[in-house]
Amino acid sequence: xxxxxxxxxxxxxxxxxxxxxxxxxxxxxxxxxxxxxxxxxxxxxxxxxxxxxxxxxxxxxxxxxxxxxxxxxxxxxxxxxxxxxxxxxxxxxxxxxxxxxxxxxxxxxxxxxxxxxxxxxxxxxxxxxxxxxxxxxxxxxxxxxxxxxxxxxxxxxxxxxxxxxxxxxxxxxxxxxxxxxxxxxxxxxxxxxxxxxxxxxxxxxxxxxxxxxxxxxxxxxxxxxxxxxxxxxxxxxxxxxxxxxxxxxxxxxxxxxxxxxxxxxxxxx
Numbered sequence: 001x002x003x004x005x006x007x008x009x010x011x012x013x014x015x016x017x018x019x020x021x022x023x024x025x026x027x028x029x030x031x032x033x034x035x036x037x038x039x040x041x042x043x044x045x046x047x048x049x050x051x052x053x054x055x056x057x058x059x060x061x062x063x064x065x066x067x068x069x070x071x072x073x074x075x076x077x078x079x080x081x082x083x084x085x086x087x088x089x090x091x092x093x094x095x096x097x098x099x100x101x102x103x104x105x106x107x108x109x110x111x112x113x114x115x116x117x118x119x120x121x122x123x124x125x126x127x128x129x130x131x132x133x134x135x136x137x138x139x140x141x142x143x144x145x146x147x148x149x150x151x152x153x154x155x156x157x158x159x160x161x162x163x164x165x166x167x168x169x170x171x172x173x174x175x176x177x178x179x180x181x182x183x184x185x186x187x188x189x190x191x192x193x194x195x196x197x198x199x200x201x202x203x204x205x206x207x208x209x210x211x212x213x214x215x216x217x218x219x220x221x222x223x224x225x226x227x228x229x230x231x232x233x234x235x236x237x238x239x240x241x242x243x244x245x246x247x248x249x250x251x252x253x254x255x256x257x258x259x260x261x262x263x264x265x266x267x268x269x
Contacts, residue, residue, distance in 0.1 A: 010141055011052050013040045015061035026060040033058075033140055045074070058141050064152065065145050075142075077149025082118035086125055086160060096253045098126040100234045100262040101188060108132035110186040110228070112174035117146045117167060119192055119236070124163035132186070133167045136174045138215065143171035175215060178224045189229040192236040193217045193243075217243055226267050233265040 114135035249263030
């Protein structure tokens with residue numbers, strides 16, 4: 001994982017029965033992220049958080065790193081809805097993100113809002129010739145967990161595992177990355193910002209909302225993204241989003257009854 005987003009105002013600890021290499025791994029992550037390592041001392045997560053000004057907690061357990069925000073259960077890496085999307089794709093059903101990419105092969109893809117890495121995984125699986133897969137996440141704790149999952153999760157389908165391994169996570173805000181990127185660096189630049197009106201059926205992010213970097217997608221960001229993209233910029237939002245009203249896309253893709261849509265902004269040559 002490449003990290004430029006540091007000192008995130010959190011702490012690192014282990015599970016209550018943390019043993020073996022968990023403690024040195026937790027201390028290593030604390031050093032990387034420049035945040036304190038705190039000995040668990042069999043405290044509950046709620047009590048540990050209360051003792052440290054309600055800071056978010058990165059927990060090292062035998063199952064892998066987890067993020068505790070104080071809202072709901074601790075978050076850990078999982079395939080989320082990507083698993084169902086991959087099954088549907090293999091059945092020949094339309095995935096609207098894949099449709100938004102266009103029928104042509106792509107060699108590079110920039111996901112500006114990685115989150116759990118679900119969308120990047122679908123793209124990596126569907127576009128197997130795409131070798132340059134970069135996923136940006138502004139919250140370094142979530143970036144750490146997503147990167148761990150992409151590096152260690154083993155799927156029963158070897159092709160899915162290979163797709164996971166091709167994705168490189170960078171812990172950096174997309175505004176910073178785009179400013180530094182060269183013109184035409186990626187075939188496609190993709191955004192999945194926090195929806196203006198949340199989808200209530202998305203429980204995987206309920207405990208994280210309010211704890212993530214919630215950057216606003218603006219016309220200036222769109223211009224910068226189109227400078228970096230060779231072919232197109234794709235934005236995922238609700239169909240009625242103000243983004244699509246103020247920045248009308250060249251195409252708006254999504255099912256008739258879909259709660260989300262993909263706006264395609266083509267880069268003119």
